[in-house]
Amino acid sequence: MQDLMLLLQDTINNNIDIDLAIGEIETAIAESDCKSEILPIYRAIQAYRENKTLDMFGHLRQCMMYFKSSLNITED
Numbered sequence: 001m002q003d004l005m006l007l008l009q010d011t012i013n014n015n016i017d018i019d020l021a022i023g024e025i026e027t028a029i030a031e032s033d034c035k036s037e038i039l040p041i042y043r044a045i046q047a048y049r050e051n052k053t054l055d056m057f058g059h060l061r062q063c064m065m066y067f068k069s070s071l072n073i074t075e076d
Helices: 002-012 018-031 039-049 053-066
Strands: none
Touching: 002 018, 002 039, 002 053, 018 039, 039 053
């Protein structure tokens, strides 16, 4: 799951194409036995894509709490 958190971080930092990131997340969801672990990351990326800032921050918080992980996000 940490790989998916890095994918989320890279997406928000514009280090990876958002459509590619969504495709990777959708593949992970399809292959997972525990989809609920991945859905917060998917929702965070979708909110970022749709420019829904408050939703994105809520989903980011959920991801960080769920995975007990932090994200390095640039100011840009």
